[in-house]
Amino acid sequence: MRYFRISTLILAASLTASSALAQTATTKPPAAPPAAAPAIPAVAQKSGKPVDPLFDALKRERNPEKARGIASQIIANLNDSGSATVNLLMQWSATAIKEKRNAAALDFLDQVTVLDPAFAEGWNRRATLHYTMGNPRKSMADIAEVLKREPRHFGALAGMAGILTEAGKDELALKAWQDYLAVYPADRDAQEAVTKLSEKLAGNRT
Numbered sequence: 001m002r003y004f005r006i007s008t009l010i011l012a013a014s015l016t017a018s019s020a021l022a023q024t025a026t027t028k029p030p031a032a033p034p035a036a037a038p039a040i041p042a043v044a045q046k047s048g049k050p051v052d053p054l055f056d057a058l059k060r061e062r063n064p065e066k067a068r069g070i071a072s073q074i075i076a077n078l079n080d081s082g083s084a085t086v087n088l089l090m091q092w093s094a095t096a097i098k099e100k101r102n103a104a105a106l107d108f109l110d111q112v113t114v115l116d117p118a119f120a121e122g123w124n125r126r127a128t129l130h131y132t133m134g135n136p137r138k139s140m141a142d143i144a145e146v147l148k149r150e151p152r153h154f155g156a157l158a159g160m161a162g163i164l165t166e167a168g169k170d171e172l173a174l175k176a177w178q179d180y181l182a183v184y185p186a187d188r189d190a191q192e193a194v195t196k197l198s199e200k201l202a203g204n205r206t
Contacts, residue, residue: 051077055152058184067186071154078150081119086112093125102133113145120149124156136163154184161193170197170204 054074061067081087089108096105106129112122127142140163146156161176174197180190 055183058186059182062186064186064188067184071184075155078121078124078153081112081116081121083116083119086116086119086122089115090122090125093129097129097132102129105129106133118149120146120153120156123149124153124159127156127159131159131163136167139163152183154180154187157183158190165193165197170201173197174201 051074054070054077058067058070058074061070079087079090081090089112093105093108093112096102096108106126109122109126109129112119113126116122123142123145127139127146130136130142131139140160143156143160143163146153147160150156157176157180161173161180164170164173164176174194177190177194177197181187181194184190
C-alpha cells in the first residue's frame with residue numbers, strides 16, 4: 001500500500017544508520033537468538049547529540065530533496081543510543097531482519113527496550129517488526145512508546161497513519177498524517193495522503 005512506502009523508506013534508512021553505528025564493534029550476529037539475555041555492561045551515558053536544530057530545520061525546509069537530507073541526519077541521530085552495547089544489539093536486529101530471522105530480531109529488540117527504555121528508536125524498530133510479523137496491535141503499542149519519548153518521530157507517525165488507514169480509521173489516520181506534516185512539511189507523499197483522506201472523508205459526509 002502506498003501509505004507504507006514512506007515507512008519502508010524510513011526503515012531502510014534506519015537499518016543503514018544502525019549498521020554504521022556498529023562498525024566499531026563486533027558486527028557478526030549470532031546464528032540464533034541467545035536462550036537468555038547475556039550478561040552485558042551497564043548502559044553508557046547518552047552521548048547527547050541534540051536533534052532539536054535538525055527538527056527545526058526540517059520544519060522550515062520546503063525543498064523536498066533538502067528536507068530528505070535533513071530527515072536522514074535526524075534518523076542517524078535517533079539511531080545512536082549513546083551505548084555501544086545497545087547500538088550492537090540494534091545492528092544484530094537489523095541483520096536478523098534482513099535475513100528474515102524475525103524471532104531473533106525480536107529477541108534483540110526486547111533486550112534493547114529493557115536495557116534502555118528511554119531509547120525511542122528501540123521501540124520504533126520493534127514496532128516495525130511487529131507490523132511485518134502481522135501484529136498491528138503490538139505495533140501500535142510500541143509506536144505509542146516511541147511518541148512518548150519523541151513526539152516528532154516522523155517514522156513512528158507514518159507507521160501509525162498507515163496502520164490506522166488499513167484499519168479503516170480514516171479520521172484518526174488523517175490526524176496522524178497532519179501531525180507528520182507538522183514535523184516534516186516537505187514530504188510530498190504525506191501531502192498526497194492527507195489530500196486523499198481529506199477528500200474521502202468529505203465525500204463520506206455528503
